[in-house]
Amino acid sequence: MHCFLSKIDWVPRFVRLSRCTGALLLLLSCAGVALASPRFFHTTEGYPLDLSYAMEEGRDTEAVKTFFETGENIYNENEEFLEEAKEVYATMCSACHGRYAEGKIGPGLNDDYWTYPQNEHDVGLFSTIYGGARGQMGPMWGALTLDEMLLSMAWMRHLYTGSPDTATWLTEEKRKAFQPFQSETAEQDGEGS
């Protein structure tokens, strides 16, 4: 890298060198920030979540690896896994949040209102599920594998009734194809069962 400081004669040589190294390091660390893996914080308390509590099982699926590298949940609108995703949601979430995520003991999860705005993004949503929030929303790290957490998220996102434009967790391609969930049609199709 050509450093402008090397052109200035009155700057001592060692300073020129260290400044250039410094600039290079700064550049590399900036690139590092852009490529950094997502970080997870407790939704209400803000402390960094310790992911080592996670169950051994389900840690090294492709979905988990991709999610920890990029923050993208590849189960979102992935036909191959939606049935499994629905099962996890039905077992672990629907009692409190409702079959269609319309809300029950816990708040509705199928529209774009969030008590904690970070749940609009999958990194925030994962943090809420892994680490819990207040009251009855306990941490799930002892109850679900990391892979199952991603599956429960995918079904919750599938139940979304808002405009596809606001489904920011989807890739552009999946967002174009996304149809807001309609519980009436699901009832007829037996999808809600």
Ligand code: HEC
């Ligand atoms: C025992 C009942 C219970 C279960 C089971 C439960 N939740 Fe919750 N959940 C709650 C309650 C109560 C809140 C409100 C907590 C708060 O405001 O801090 C909540 C809050 C949330 C929020 C935050 C919503 C917002 O508006 O920001 C999300 C997301 C969420 N739950 C997802 C899930 C998912 C996904 C599952 C299943 C893996 C699940 N919950 C299981 C009771 C539950």
